[in-house]
Amino acid sequence: MAQKSGPVTHLCFTDTNRILVRGKDLCSDLVGKMSFTEMMLFHLMGTPPTSQQVAVVDAVLITIMEHGLTPSAIAARQTYFGAPEALQGALAAGILGVGSRFAGTSGDCAILLSEIVDAPEDRKKEVARSIAERFRAAGKFVPGYGHPVHKNGDPRVARLVEIATEQEVEGAYIEAMYMLGGAVNAATGKKLVINASAAMGAVMAEVDIPPDIMRGLVIVSRAAGLVGHLLEEMQQPASQRIWDLVEHGVPYEEV
Amino acid sequence: MAQKSGPVTHLCFTDTNRILVRGKDLCSDLVGKMSFTEMMLFHLMGTPPTSQQVAVVDAVLITIMEHGLTPSAIAARQTYFGAPEALQGALAAGILGVGSRFAGTSGDCAILLSEIVDAPEDRKKEVARSIAERFRAAGKFVPGYGHPVHKNGDPRVARLVEIATEQEVEGAYIEAMYMLGGAVNAATGKKLVINASAAMGAVMAEVDIPPDIMRGLVIVSRAAGLVGHLLEEMQQPASQRIWDLVEHGVPYEEV
Amino acid sequence: MAQKSGPVTHLCFTDTNRILVRGKDLCSDLVGKMSFTEMMLFHLMGTPPTSQQVAVVDAVLITIMEHGLTPSAIAARQTYFGAPEALQGALAAGILGVGSRFAGTSGDCAILLSEIVDAPEDRKKEVARSIAERFRAAGKFVPGYGHPVHKNGDPRVARLVEIATEQEVEGAYIEAMYMLGGAVNAATGKKLVINASAAMGAVMAEVDIPPDIMRGLVIVSRAAGLVGHLLEEMQQPASQRIWDLVEHGVPYEEV
């Protein structure tokens, strides 16, 4: 499986005087020549991104940067409270919650959407149905469907689809996303909304981002959001209040 | 110290139908209207960033995204090797090494540069000298000075200064950065280079980024770089080789 | 799913003058009255552990504390190198690699062993065979079987079985462990050894440790081992050597 020789990484070469990233000179070819998102995509793929890719990924990153006092933000703030000497630790704690349940499910969803997209036209609905059944039988949620707050529809979904449409993507993953949503509701008898993670997975798949690292891109953006929470925590500390609230057995019924 | 009432966060408000970030509607006002870096700075500061801020911060983020098989990248790859089910854990492990010694020192340096900038014109050199002496007496490195590889000069420093100059920043922190470099070399009798972290701290201070979260911005960019390392690790696994190499007591003298 | 009222935790109650853990006064009833392992098991289960449980869990913890320069130890040391101000970050980085591939698989294995143990006597072999086939068909390793170094047999397995036997456990999980090993080799046509994680899972299941937190107990012990690595790193720093070795593209063939 693992190759036995050759350099470990093709991403970067450095010597005393130079830093080459993907074969380009960092200082003369890259710094000052592109935006953060362009650089990130160039670094990941090794070729310059299309304007379509940049537009869609920027939209995804902006969509997911901030969503209030999420479990991630609470973990980051409580960690900073105990260890203010290490900002990196508070950010890491926040990132560790971007997993299989919240925010981190775009790639898991995109892999399911691929099953549908890769099926022949006349079998797509059947594949969607079988995915929904598979999860129902296992007693699991389908990643990307349902939201605890946005019960009438997650407003980020339509906006991301709109951006992707403006960018003239093919639309096969977006179509599969709606198809799977229908199948999920048919299988469960519920009215689960399509959530932002499904839409992020679909539109990133439209522009060829590998599903395996979609969670990684989400984490980059959440990390930026968490920096904001930590700056606010420095300026207007709330962790003692959060701690008191949680520890003192507040009457949750009254919330 | 901690306030006793009012909302915990002013960053975001959500209800069933809306997500407001810093008072703007996420979907209609922000997604599709700005780049990642613009959004991150708007989120941090609460007001739209200037074009100067965006240009300088983009340059910083691109500068620090990738530097080869750093200790951070090694930690992230080795962690992914043991726990491939949790990409977030591998990214967190990589981030945890962005601390007081490598990459994470921009803010520490910027705080020192502020001491110089805030001094009266005729006392700046004296302040720089006293900082250098303070660290020498404590047997510590001054954050931002010296580099194990780029011993003839870190090429990223001149480039960042160039970008900042093009953006017509005032230049007081950049001036202080060179002044402190001179003082460090006078105090130690060595020829330590100014490294990228000093330059990142100086140019970010020029555009009013708070030193306390500079490490956070660096981490956001390093996280993007680490996503690239993890994608490469998925495609061309090298962790078994790295492990073998480290564990088998290779004759380091031969390296 | 989540309960709506009542205290969040039944583990501990504190007020100005007292700390009660599982209803016992920490200072008068627990400190000085038991070993670390007894306390950990009391805390987990809410009732005093049997001497059998303490003996088996102590054996497991000692077995897994240290195994040289594992990927976990490399990650912890490289993280400490970059962020020596935060020992907790280096430990966290090391822990993050105790996942589904190395060291963290005892619980995953124990869940499989339960499938066998719970089957009627005359169907156990069939269940073992079907587990092995299921993994082979999915192209996955069965957790607890195979070892990259101890190819002739992992010496820790026999020792853990010996301890459990001395403690007069029933032996159903140990029997299932050997049965599954046979099935795995029949299914793959290889000679994979039973590794320490399988044995740890089996003997902990014999004494009623819930599989869901077996990885947690392993992590507690690995954390202790990593403290040793970090102390050694402070006293005889090796991280620069490790970094040089990995980054400089050493000819791995010569190792």
Place this chain on the structure above:
Amino acid sequence: MAQKSGPVTHLCFTDTNRILVRGKDLCSDLVGKMSFTEMMLFHLMGTPPTSQQVAVVDAVLITIMEHGLTPSAIAARQTYFGAPEALQGALAAGILGVGSRFAGTSGDCAILLSEIVDAPEDRKKEVARSIAERFRAAGKFVPGYGHPVHKNGDPRVARLVEIATEQEVEGAYIEAMYMLGGAVNAATGKKLVINASAAMGAVMAEVDIPPDIMRGLVIVSRAAGLVGHLLEEMQQPASQRIWDLVEHGVPYEEV
């Protein structure tokens, strides 16, 4: 600084058939022959611990394992909520909060106590006073003094001193702990209690545990406590309640 040759680690040697830890055969000499705490201390020091060391360290570990819904426990639970696939991530998040402010300060305190212990008899009080003044002038808390809950005295302090006394330690660090407490109150004009971290630092210093890794030992024990919180979270999930409580802007004044 870094040595240039020789093995990276002296903690462990493995080959196909054997695992040697500190020169002892893991299976025949260690597993089944000692408790967890004995093994951890043997691993750290390379020589068998005294019974005094085992008794004192066991008391410390039991003291710090559990203290209710601490910021660490909140962070661990919220992280598990988002990423239940990775128990290691939830534990890591909890550990990241054991830093310079809560629980992680034993070593920082022990280093201060050493300054007093190492001073000539007739200068000890003066050294204690100068430490207290140094912190007051810097506007910082002295690590180990003050507690937000146990305002009349932290009950763990007397108990740890009692254990150490039963074990007939010399008592110089314990004496210094009380001396520094007096100096802190004289310098601040407050009545700050000596907290458990100070006492843990003092009694561990009495039995020759290096201050640099005291935080590491505390983390090992807290990790065990956090395993208990995560098991409870699996059995009686509370994270959704905690999240609702924090996010919904509960009237904190009413707490």
